[in-house]
Amino acid sequence: MMRSLSARIETWPVAGAFTIARGAKTHVDLVVVEIREEGCVGRGEGTAIYYHGESAESVLTQAMSVAASVADGAERADLLQLLPRGAARNAVDCALWDLEAKLERRPVWALAGLRRLAPVQSAFTISLADPGTMEADARAAADTYPLLKLKLAGAGDVERVAAVRRGAPRARLIVDANESWTDRDVVAEAAALLPFGVELIEQPVRAGCDDLLDNVDSPIPLCADESCQDRTDLARCAGRYAAINIKLDKAGGLTEALALASSAHAMKLDLMVGCMLSTSLGIAPAMLVAQTAKWVDIDGPLLLARDRECSVSFERGVALPPDAGLWG
Numbered sequence: 001m002m003r004s005l006s007a008r009i010e011t012w013p014v015a016g017a018f019t020i021a022r023g024a025k026t027h028v029d030l031v032v033v034e035i036r037e038e039g040c041v042g043r044g045e046g047t048a049i050y051y052h053g054e055s056a057e058s059v060l061t062q063a064m065s066v067a068a069s070v071a072d073g074a075e076r077a078d079l080l081q082l083l084p085r086g087a088a089r090n091a092v093d094c095a096l097w098d099l100e101a102k103l104e105r106r107p108v109w110a111l112a113g114l115r116r117l118a119p120v121q122s123a124f125t126i127s128l129a130d131p132g133t134m135e136a137d138a139r140a141a142a143d144t145y146p147l148l149k150l151k152l153a154g155a156g157d158v159e160r161v162a163a164v165r166r167g168a169p170r171a172r173l174i175v176d177a178n179e180s181w182t183d184r185d186v187v188a189e190a191a192a193l194l195p196f197g198v199e200l201i202e203q204p205v206r207a208g209c210d211d212l213l214d215n216v217d218s219p220i221p222l223c224a225d226e227s228c229q230d231r232t233d234l235a236r237c238a239g240r241y242a243a244i245n246i247k248l249d250k251a252g253g254l255t256e257a258l259a260l261a262s263s264a265h266a267m268k269l270d271l272m273v274g275c276m277l278s279t280s281l282g283i284a285p286a287m288l289v290a291q292t293a294k295w296v297d298i299d300g301p302l303l304l305a306r307d308r309e310c311s312v313s314f315e316r317g318v319a320l321p322p323d324a325g326l327w328g
Contacts (some may be wrong), residue, residue, distance in 0.1 A: 002037065002038075002071075003035060003036065003037040003070060003071050003073070004035070004036050004037075004067070004070075004071055005034070005035050005036075005063070005064070005066070005067040005071065005092070005095075006031065006033070006034050006036075006067075007032065007033045007034070007060050007063040007064055007091070008028050008031070008032055008060070009030070009031055009032075009056045009057070009060055010029070010030045010031075010032055011027055011028070011029050011030075012027060012028050012029075012030060012277075012279060012305075012306070013026065013027050013304065013305040013306070014026050014027055014028060014277065014303060014304060014305065015302075015303055015304060015305045020203075021315050025277065028047060028276075028277040028278070028304070029046075029048070029055075029056035030045055030046070030047055030058055030234075030278065030279065030282070031045070031046045031048070031059045031060050031063060031087060031088070031091050031093075032044070032045050032055070032091065032281070032322065033045075033046070033063050033091040033092050033094075033095045033217070033301060034095060035070060035092075035095045035099050036099075038100060038103060040099060040102040041099070041102070042095040042096060042097070042098035042099025042100070042101075042102060043083065043094075043095055043098055043281060044053070044090065044091040044092060044093065044094030044096075044097075044098060044281070044285075045090075045091055045094070045278060045279060045281040045282040046059055046063070046086075046087030046088055046089075046090045046091035046093035046133040046249055046282070047087055047249050047276035047277060047278050047282065048087050048089055048249075049086055049249055049250060049276070051207075051226060052086060054086055054087055058088075059086070059087045059088045059091070060088075060202065062083060062084075062086070062088030062089075063091055063092055065083075066079070066082050066083060066092060067071050069082055070092070070096075074110050075096065076093055076097065076253070076255045077255070078094050079092060079096075079196065079252075079255070080254065080255075080256070081114055082120055082133055083252065084252070085229055085230050085250065085251060085252035085256065086249065086250075086252055087249045087276075087282035089252035089253050089256075090248045090249050090251070090252055090253045090254075092250070092253070093252065093253025093254055093255050093256075094134050094253060094254055094282075094285045097111065097112075097254055097255075097285065098326060098327075100254075101326040102326060106326075107327065108254075108285065108288065108327050109327075112254075112258060112288055114233055114288060114291065115291075116292060117287055117288065117291065117321035117327075118313055118321070119318045119319060119320050119321065120287065120290045120291070120296045120298075120318065120319050121146070121147055121296060121316065121317060121318050121319075122147070122296045122297060122298045122299050122317050122318070122319050123145070123147040123148060123149040123295065123296065123297040123299060124141050124144075124145035124146075124147065124148055124149065124172060124299050124302060125149045125150075125151065125297070125303060126138055126141065126148055126149065126150045126151065126164060126315055127301055128151040128152065128153055128160075130265065131156070131159045131160050131162070131163035132163065132252075134160050134163050134164050134167070135151065135163035135164060135166055135167035136167065137167070138163075138164040138167035138168040138171070139167035141168065141171075142167065142169075142170070142171050144316055144317065145171070145316065145317040146166065146170075146171055146172060146316065146317060147172045147173075147174070147295075147317060148168055148171045148172070148174075149173075149175070149176060149297055149299075150164055150173060150174070150175045150176070150247055151173050151175075151176055151178065152175050152176060152177045152178065152180060153178070153180050154177070154180035154181060154184060155232075157177070157180075157189065157193070158162055158189075158192045158193065161173070161193050161196045162196060162197060164196075165196045165197070172197070172199060172299075173197055173198045173199065174198065174200040174201075174202070174295060175193065175198055175200070175202065176202040176203065176225070177189075177199075177201060177202060177203055177204045178202075178203060179203050179204070179205060179206040179207065179226060180204075181204040181205060182204075182205045182206045182209055182212070185216065186204050186205070186212070186216055186218060186222075187216060187218055187219070188211065188212065189204070190204075190218045190219050190220045190222075191219050191301065192248060193220060194219050194220060198220055199220065199221070200220065200221050200222075200223050200243065200271070200295055201218070201220050201221070201222050201223065202222075202223045202225045202245060203223070203224065203225040203226050203227065203245075204222060206226075207226035207227045208227075210224075210227050210236055210237070210240050210241075211240075213240040213241070214239075214240065216222045216240075221242035221243055221270070222240070222241045222242055222243070223241060223242065223243040223244065223245055223270075223272050223295075224237045224240075224241040224243070224244045224245065225244075225245040225274070227241070227245075228244040228250075229250045229251060230250070230251045230252065230256050230260055231256070231259060231260050234260075234263055234264060234269070235265060237269070238269070240269055241269070242269070242270055243269055243270035243271060243272055243294065243295070244260075244264055244269055244270075244271065244272070245272040245273070245274045245297075246260055246261060246264075246271060246272070246273050246274070246289055246293075247274045247275055247276065247286075248275075248282070248285060248286055248289070249275075249276050249278075249282075254273070254288060254289070256283040257286075257289045258289060259283075261289050261292060261293075265292065270294045270295075271289075271292060271293040271294055271295075272293055272294065272295040272296070272297065273286055273289050273290040273293040273295075273296050273297070273298060274297040274298070275297065275298045275299070275300040276300060277300050277303060277304065278300035278301065279300070279301055279304065279307050279308045279311070280301050280302060280307050280308050280310075280311035280312040281308055283298050283300055283301055283312050283319070284312055284321075284322075284327035285327065286298050287312070287319060287321055288309055288327075290319075296319070298319055299314075299317075301314075302314060310322070312327075
């Protein structure tokens, strides 16, 4: 067996700008890993986790650091010891899944012991802005996307949600506080959003400050995002959050993400499956985890100015698995 790993950075433009509480992005740098064996090429994609201090360059370096191990036959299970959780391990892990599927001529869902993938309803993200802009953005999206996810920032959030509700009176709404409620009354903030039909609040407090949610009885379910990276974080989230957001870049690959989903279900935690800005190469493996999720937010490709060929397609926000191919 002769196996080789290569990796590169690709820059993809965002459609307009993607804005959250931490700032705006007009492009995203993605790391693409390719693993070759017997004429087959497995590919995986990773997006640097900025709040971990990752950059595309550091992810590329990490991915290339395991090239010799992969050439010597390292498999997915070995990556849990070879690389820390994060975007590099995700890209390498997904490339190995893709390669194995091609070598065995079986779809990835079959390798994972799952049923054939079904379409999933994804949220569409409304970037953080002033209420008027968010209302206009929601109105423009509402006819196409029945589930909207709003980026919030703390001060002025009620006005933002009210504006979005005016723009999209029939849409389902979830919100992402992006840790901006750390110094605010979470119960009061959630109660103020209740009249607008918000059904989930992501990451109200800073990761590491989760004890602020002890004995907090929120009228809207709370979801851990930055506070839940992989299975080691589940014990801290239990009793404080009703759900966790699984992202393959955080967890460090499809292998850990599937294990995390199984453990979360066993602990009676609901699942949300999310993504970083990414192309369909990063979204396709996330669809396997999304099959058992209550909320899905895999609109990364929709926020880019363009996507890859042979991409995951969307109809009214519903992500459709490929009719043929390894991931579908």
